[in-house]
Amino acid sequence: MTARAFGAAPEPGACATGPARRDAEATKAAIIRAARYLLARHAHADITLKAVAERAGVSPPLILKYFGNKDALFARIMSFEADADALLDAPLAALGRHMVHHLLTGQAEHGADPILRIVFAPLHREQGDTLRTNFRTQVVERLRERLEGPDAGVRAELAVGTLLGLGVMYGIARGPHVRGTPIDEITERYAPTVQAFLTPP
């Protein structure tokens, strides 16, 4: 279920299957996805609720109903909390593999990975710093707390760095070689790169 799919139906009532199919959670997810899409392409200050609503295929008042106001919506889409839950959900010994596989399936299935939002920080001036702070505390520091041995902070940053690099190559630069290789094969090849920083040999 992508923001693009919703974008094709400007009014929920216009769906062939009727509005009942779009429950609240799916609608919220569509709004968040639309806001994230726009946030990767426009400065925070230039994004209107109307644009988010249009892309999500909902009305602006519906966004207000679910999120309160634009600032609250953006605070939500600038959080990495839920994404970090999913990204870090594996035992440390298998975490490199899990992180790589999670990133690649997110890219292949949704055309984006929420973790990659950090690369758009320069677009957003002060809000870029919110994104950076959230990224640090909600992703990197949380990973760091699980690492043993010396230099855990540097190692956590480098592990996340390798992952971001794969995401940039796959999802942004769209490297034809990695995109043409099965996800399991890339995972096999790249997992040790990430794992080496998590649990140095």
Place this chain on the structure above:
Amino acid sequence: MTARAFGAAPEPGACATGPARRDAEATKAAIIRAARYLLARHAHADITLKAVAERAGVSPPLILKYFGNKDALFARIMSFEADADALLDAPLAALGRHMVHHLLTGQAEHGADPILRIVFAPLHREQGDTLRTNFRTQVVERLRERLEGPDAGVRAELAVGTLLGLGVMYGIARGPHVRGTPIDEITERYAPTVQAFLTPP
């Protein structure tokens, strides 16, 4: 010599040391840097020559004199040719180390690395594809041609991916741990990560 430094002097003639100090090459470099700065923060279509001129501390006609027109200026700043020359300027056995060191010194000295421009591709719609094509042919394919053994295309993309990830962590996410560690130490730690894709053990 940074775009910011030039930005402080709106007119060349206003420099205390006089216009003679700003030779043509330095002025061109300031213009390119200003255009790149803006291209990381605004969609291509929204960037005016006037904005580039203001940031570079020159007049718009001077940009036209050096680059012809806006399209020619943007074609120039969307090229990775010169950057790839510098990035790949080492023998294969030492290339991982060179690439990492080159990226980190660029980040530390200029606050940006030209290679990282690829992460802003989504901002620029069709011009984003120009950026992607240039990146592929001028950086990744050129590296691939130097690699021996199987899967050279995937390995070139993954090697460049690891490098981009370090750049994102250092320059965009601004990880405090890597930024607080001497460049030589990060190079020592990260070079094998890149090298493993160039010359697999």
